[in-house]
Amino acid sequence: METDDVPLDDKAKRMRDLLSSFYAPDPSSTDNAPSNPGTLDAINTTSFDADQYMNLLIQKSNLEALLQRHVEMAAEIKNIDTDLQMLVYENYNKFISATDAIKRMKTNIVGMEANMEQLLDKIMSVQSKSDGVNTSLFEKRERVEKLHRTRNLLRKVQFIYDLPTRLEKCIEAEAYVDAVKFYTGAMPIFKAYGDSSFQDCKQASEEAIAVIVKNLQGKLFSDSESIQARAEAAVLLKQLDFPVDSLQVKLLEKLEQSLGDLQLKTNDIENASMESNDPKQGKVSDSVHITAHEGSVRGFAEAISAYRVIFPESEEQLIKLVQDVVVKHFETTEQYVKGRISSANLMCVLRTIWTDVLLMDEVLSEAVLPVFSLEAAQIALKQHVASTFNYLLQDISDALLRVTVSSKEAAEEHSLQVALEASKKAVLQGSMDVLLDFRQLLDDDLQLLVQLRDFIIDWVQEGFQDFFRALYDRFLLLSGRNSSSRQDQGLTGAHGEKVLAGLVLVLAQLSVFIEQTVIPRITEEIAASFSGGGARGYENGPAFVPGVICRIFRSAGERLLHHYINMRTQKVSTLLRKRFTTPNWVKHKEPREVHMFVDLFLQELKESASEVKQILPQGLARKHWRSDSNGSTASSRSNQLRDDKMTRSNTQRARSQLLETHLAKLFKQKVEIFTKVEYTQESVVTTTVKLCLKSLQEFVRLQTFNRSGFQQIQLDIQFLRTPLKETVEDEAAVDFLLDEVIVAASERCLDPIPLEPPILDRLIQAKLAKWKEQNPISP
């Protein structure tokens, strides 16, 4: 059944396999199929077992199939036999043709050896002949070569002899390149024989070369020549072993000279920019100056680039030179900044410098001029900011000091007010101007400034911070109570004692103004246009901390206000001290009139009140807010006390009075004498009065009085009562204090018998009359 399916070309394939297995070196390699001897296919393998095959065949197939198989096998065997026969024939054929070929080769080789020998002979003869020719021509060739050499030498000699003339020709034609080439070519010879045979020649050519050198130098230094020409000249000179270094130095000097010119022009620009501040006509000249300057800088830049081409290795010097220029620029700028200039002017200068820098940078980028000038500009700008603030400070203190002068010379009514307004304006307007000024710096699109933007913002913020600190210090200095400025004692000592109380008051109010108005304005302004920055790192926070400044000025204001009150009370204290330490109170005479210290006291108060009125605002509630409540009770009680005293005076001395006053005090509400000072006219005056009265009480306590002394005090105090109440906000406290003085006097009196009310009245009336007489208008 399977044999039926065997394809036809199977036969051919088997043939090939057989042939190849025959020729194959290893027969085992052919049976690659691991045949199973149990199958019918195993017939083609080497391990074919016929018996097994037969058994298998018989077992598996029926008779018919066996017969069929038999026929097939017979056919196949026949086939194989024919194949075998064909193979044998083919092999035989090939063998015969091989023997034929060998036979033919053998016959061909026989005649070849004789031919070969002939050829060898001929080659030998050719060789000997060519040797002959060679030897015979050798001598002639030698001579020809020698002659040729001589000719070359002669030509060279000729060249050297011709050199001077040739050089001259070259000079005439200005063909210096050729000339130098010739000369350098001849140099070795001159070196070798220059002292002997070619002396004249050498001299002549050296002369010529000297001329050339001179010409070349001229060319090098002449600005009219093109840069290439000059560079060529330099190269040639170098080839001629001319000391180029000295030339370089010379040229450098020349450049430096031109630098000087440049410098002068910077000054011009400054002048110009100053002028440009003035009316329009300045602008024209300004631009003229600038263009002029720019021209010169451009020239300078060209010169530098030329120089660089000429002396390529001189970069370092050039860099130094250029940096020098920039440094000088900035030096002048710094000098300039020290003066009082606006940012616009500074910007003008900076812009000029920047264009210069850019121009120079084009030709010499190695000098990193932009970076360099950035640093320099940073310094200059910083200085500018600092000096601007300095001037602002100066302005403000000037405005304040004008107070001193003006109020000293002309004691006008409103001089303090004027001063306050002026200084307020100086502070506010000044700082606004400063901000505006710096705004210009920020708004400008000059690259230099753009890069420094963050720095500027920081500086401005820092500047304000420092400025207000400085202002605070200045205030303290001006007020003369400066603890921290002990170092500059010379300054404080000079006018420290003479500080005007009014000035202190102005300062106090100014502090408040700064805290409440200026700082918020500036904060706003800074937030609007100076935000950002942060070049100094965020961990430090923003440079300008309005909170801190506000706090400083708030406390400064309070301190100054207290200081003012102190100054005022100090004056009164001195007055009182004199009053109480001079007379002998124990031997005092009967009171005849109100003592004049009262006048002085009131006058001091009036002075203070007039100052206060100019500077401070009026309080909202005047006088009455206190008298309704506890004040009235206290005063009524003290009135009672007084009445008590009166009645007692009619009887006899008041022995147990002390106890009584003590009792009265116990029951009386403790009057708050020392309340917080406010920024109002009334508050300040009241505080002053209170402090003075307290001082009065203390002075009284230190003395011992006789009856008349006591009565004198009683009289003085009684007189003070009315005018004081008029000026003072807190009547109750003042009443209380006045009573206290009388009580103190009575306590310290050996014989405290008050004056009779009618006498008291009479004396007071007399004083009033006298007073009116003296100052007809003012009361």
Added chain:
Amino acid sequence: MQGGSSGIGYGLKYQARCISDVKADTDHTSFLTGTLSLREENEVHLIRLSSGGTELICEGLFSHPNEIWDLASCPFDQRIFSTVFSTGSLFDIDLPFYGLKMETGLIVFFAGEGESYGAAIWQIPELYGQLNSPQLERIASLDAHTRKINCVLWWPSGRHDKLISIDDENLFLWTLDCSKKTAQVQSKQTSGMLHYLSGGAWDPHDINAVATTCESSVQFWDLRTMKKTNAVERAHIRNANYDMKNNHILVTAEDESGIHIWDLRKPKSPVKELPGHTHWTWAVTCNPEYDGLILSAGTDSSVNLWLAPTSAEEDATSESIVESPAQQAGPLLNSYSDYEDSVYGLAWSSREPWTFASLSYDGRVVVESVKPFLSRK
């Protein structure tokens, strides 16, 4: 009113100005105080803080012939003290009718002066507790003065047989012999014209150095030569006190301008400035134990406790005032304001250096402890 409740009060009968710590009493915390009454009989009170520290006990009550302007306890004998008194009141009390005559100017007081001052050294009698009405024993009168006497100084650091008394014009150095009960003027120096002396302080570090205050300056004297050695120009100094712990440090109180701390090696400008009181700063005293702890009493009826160490870097502090005003209130630890009247008397206890006694004019002694504020240091 803060801290008001912590104070222990004690009332004197009359007004009073001066209180002194009894330094020599090592067993108890006691104070001496004397009244200032023109017309009544004045008293000296020996007050002792009870062992529990909750009460002030009157240990002794002695009558004093005159009103007491200054009182100082002897630093080495607890029974001895000095007073400065005014004799002006003598006539009023003992001779009431002289008042009338005085008015007419018929009677001329001592040496043409209206009122006269005296100074004396007193000894508290032994066994005073058992006596019915103990009398003070006058050891010596410092009677060389012709002017108004301001104060008597003992050397604060220990036993020393010298005393200093200061009147308006002169500085007296006395040799005191307690056993012989004599006091003799050893030397005397006039301060010079136009310098009205007002008080003084004896340097605890230098037995020969004394500071006197006058109207326009603080002057420093060397007691060996009785010559002026130095001066600090400053007006209106009320009171001066040497720092017990630090040499060269002097604290002054001024009428209007607060408290100043001076390093005497640099007398040009104060080392430190404290705001002082709303009105005059009357007295100032350094704590004997705690560095930089300063008490001040003022006529604004308050006592302020300050902490102002001077040994630390001074420059930094003066700068810090500028730096942040918030710190400015720093030196003020507390303000005791529970007083009815001006406070003139002030004394630290040397036995319990965290305790101080204050005396207001209405005769009220208040002993307070500053312990709650010490922990802040």
